[in-house]
Amino acid sequence: MAAVVEVRDLRMEYAMGSDTVHALRGVNLTVEPGEFVAVMGPSGSGKSTFMHIVGLLDTPTEGTYRFEGAEVSGLSADERADIRGRRLGFVFQAYNLLPRTTALENVELPMIYAGTSEAQRAAIALEKLDMVGIAQLANHHPNQMSGGQQQRVAIARALVNDPGLILADEPTGALDTKSSQDVMRIFSRLNEEDGMTIMLVTHEPDVAAYGRRIVTFRDGLITGDAINERRAA
Amino acid sequence: MTIKATLRLAVAALVRNKARSLLTMLGIVIGVAAVIVTVAIGVGARTSVQQSINSLGSNLIVVQPGSVTQVGARSGFGGASTLTPEDGLAIAKLPGVAAVSPLATLRIQVVAGNNNWQTSVSGVAPTYTFIRSWPLASGRFFNENDLASAAKVAVLGESVVEQLFPNGDSPVGQTIIIKGAPFTVIGTLAPLGQSGMGQDQDDTVLIPYTSAMQRLTGLTTVNALLVSAASADQIDPVTASVTALLEQRHLIVPPQTDDFQVRNLQSIAQTASQTGAIMELLLAGVAAVSLVVGGIGIMNIMLVSVTERTREIGLRMAVGARAATILRQFLAESVVLATIGGLIGIVAGAIGTLAVSLLTQWPTAIPPQWILASVAFSAMVGVFFGYYPARQAAQLNPIEALRFE
Numbered sequence: 001m002a003a004v005v006e007v008r009d010l011r012m013e014y015a016m017g018s019d020t021v022h023a024l025r026g027v028n029l030t031v032e033p034g035e036f037v038a039v040m041g042p043s044g045s046g047k048s049t050f051m052h053i054v055g056l057l058d059t060p061t062e063g064t065y066r067f068e069g070a071e072v073s074g075l076s077a078d079e080r081a082d083i084r085g086r087r088l089g090f091v092f093q094a095y096n097l098l099p100r101t102t103a104l105e106n107v108e109l110p111m112i113y114a115g116t117s118e119a120q121r122a123a124i125a126l127e128k129l130d131m132v133g134i135a136q137l138a139n140h141h142p143n144q145m146s147g148g149q150q151q152r153v154a155i156a157r158a159l160v161n162d163p164g165l166i167l168a169d170e171p172t173g174a175l176d177t178k179s180s181q182d183v184m185r186i187f188s189r190l191n192e193e194d195g196m197t198i199m200l201v202t203h204e205p206d207v208a209a210y211g212r213r214i215v216t217f218r219d220g221l222i223t224g225d226a227i228n229e230r231r232a233a
Numbered sequence: 234m235t236i237k238a239t240l241r242l243a244v245a246a247l248v249r250n251k252a253r254s255l256l257t258m259l260g261i262v263i264g265v266a267a268v269i270v271t272v273a274i275g276v277g278a279r280t281s282v283q284q285s286i287n288s289l290g291s292n293l294i295v296v297q298p299g300s301v302t303q304v305g306a307r308s309g310f311g312g313a314s315t316l317t318p319e320d321g322l323a324i325a326k327l328p329g330v331a332a333v334s335p336l337a338t339l340r341i342q343v344v345a346g347n348n349n350w351q352t353s354v355s356g357v358a359p360t361y362t363f364i365r366s367w368p369l370a371s372g373r374f375f376n377e378n379d380l381a382s383a384a385k386v387a388v389l390g391e392s393v394v395e396q397l398f399p400n401g402d403s404p405v406g407q408t409i410i411i412k413g414a415p416f417t418v419i420g421t422l423a424p425l426g427q428s429g430m431g432q433d434q435d436d437t438v439l440i441p442y443t444s445a446m447q448r449l450t451g452l453t454t455v456n457a458l459l460v461s462a463a464s465a466d467q468i469d470p471v472t473a474s475v476t477a478l479l480e481q482r483h484l485i486v487p488p489q490t491d492d493f494q495v496r497n498l499q500s501i502a503q504t505a506s507q508t509g510a511i512m513e514l515l516l517a518g519v520a521a522v523s524l525v526v527g528g529i530g531i532m533n534i535m536l537v538s539v540t541e542r543t544r545e546i547g548l549r550m551a552v553g554a555r556a557a558t559i560l561r562q563f564l565a566e567s568v569v570l571a572t573i574g575g576l577i578g579i580v581a582g583a584i585g586t587l588a589v590s591l592l593t594q595w596p597t598a599i600p601p602q603w604i605l606a607s608v609a610f611s612a613m614v615g616v617f618f619g620y621y622p623a624r625q626a627a628q629l630n631p632i633e634a635l636r637f638e
Contacts, residue, residue, distance in 0.1 A: 085553015
């Protein structure tokens with residue numbers, strides 16, 4: 001089975017005024033199916049840029065990126081959008097739910113763009129809401145839910161198209177400790193019980209501790225890549 | 234994505250922001266409503282002008298005597314006394330002519346019992362009611378026998394009946410005195426109302442033209458010949474052939490000028506419809522301006538909306554929306570807004586039109602093509618003014634859009 005993510009010598013440069021910023025200086029990483037990778041590093045280390053490239057939201061200046069065995073660095077914007085919709089699931093720090101829209105409709109959104117039939121959409125959305133434990137809130141609007149509940153809706157939304165990889169960008173950044181633990185337990189369970197491949201960016205060590213492999217970024221390079229001994233067992 | 238799915242996304246987004254959607258529509262609503270009301274009044278006015286022209290008679294051609302020059306003084310049209318009933322009989326034989334009636338008119342005092350009234354007494358042929366499309370209210374009109382014998386019979390207009398027989402008795406069978414001669418009333422005319430020029434057309438007494446010429450005017454000529462063409466498209470050929478015939482009968486050779494003048498109502502009708510067309514063009518201009526203003530309102534709000542919903546757009550892109558899908562959704566939003574605004578505007582315009590016609594008694598009419606045009610134009614405004622904001626949305630960078638605060 002092909003690696004989910006395989007990047008080779010990934011470089012990213014962009015102009016900031018008269019200076020050229022080297023956000024990534026040659027990154028190599030392979031993520032196999034079923035892995036739970038926590039990406040750590042201080043701000044400015046390049047971990048967010050790396051996430052954007054892996055999430056096909058951005059294209060690297062140099063280097064190759066094979067996603068699920070296929071080269072994707074040369075794809076058009078539309079092709080990247082299609083892969084994002086069908087094979088990737090995003091969870092953001094700010095939840096990014098549509099306001100004045102029920103949890104169920106929020107979860108259905110990726111399926112609308114993927115062209116799933118209407119009858120199937122509601123059934124799948126409800127199933128995923130149940131997986132994250134908030135099926136009873138299906139008809140609630142985001143402003144009627146706590147931060148932890150909103151983030152669980154966002155996780156359900158990331159799951160609906162059975163993605164090959166879930167990308168979570170500081171998913172607990174806006175949550176209190178209790179909600180953070182609830183959300184991280186959901187990620188752990190998705191990884192362990194459903195074999196979901198997860199890549200999670202955080203700068204909090206206790207959040208990264210949920211990952212089974214911890215990758216550390218510094219100054220645009222990977223400086224650490226280790227198995228999390230406590231979780232690997 | 235299908236059009237239906239795109240429309241549903243757009244409608245869902247609009248419903249999520251009800252208040253803003255309604256306010257955005259307002260510009261288009263007011264624009265379309267104003268257009269409908271002004272057009273309804275304009276078309277109504279044009280129709281009533283057209284009707285009053287038509288009320289003068291179907292396909293009417295009027296032959297009047299021309300001007301004469303006597304000792305250097307030119308008399309103006311009607312000054313020459315050259316038209317005779319025989320000219321009329323000759324015209325009646327021309328192809329394309331349905332009917333001809335001479336007209337010998339005189340303003341004179343008419344007496345019935347203790348009442349008297351000055352009115353216009355017109356000597357005409359039995360064909361006159363047909364030429365003027367003027368039905369009878371009671372009794373009968375005079376016939377060829379009455380004409381041949383120059384019978385002393387009269388048919389009264391509504392206003393004359395009111396003046397001479399104020400007690401409501403039927404005038405039919407009664408006698409009226411015109412210039413000392415007793416005339417028997419054999420019928421009355423249905424009321425026709427005011428002419429396009431504001432004359433009371435019902436203030437008239439009709440008698441056979443033979444009687445009028447022998448007993449009242451004492452002339453061998455008449456004031457005019459009324460000719461009715463068989464159909465509207467015969468008006469021009471008949472006008473030409475009447476001119477040719479009369480030139481021949483009156484022995485007129487160039488460079489002599491005609492001693493008569495042939496006019497038809499088509500020229501008047503044309504002027505009226507040209508005026509109407511200019512008015513409609515002006516209204517279309519007003520329509521365009523008001524709808525453009527409404528469209529700018531839509532563009533304004535859509536631009537604000539795109540900025541406000543930057544994160545939403547970023548998210549939609551992250552979960553698989555292509556740029557073209559985003560563009561179509563925002564375009565659909567503005568088209569739906571503009572079209573619904575247009576439909577509401579039509580309803581508001583119809584209500585406004587009704588109110589105007591009830592308050593002012595003006596005739597109004599909403600032509601269906603304007604309703605269709607309003608809806609189509611509103612939708613076009615939506616496309617035109619929605620495109621720029623939609624493109625702004627579609628060109629957003631998803632990473633920056635997701636980070637947008």
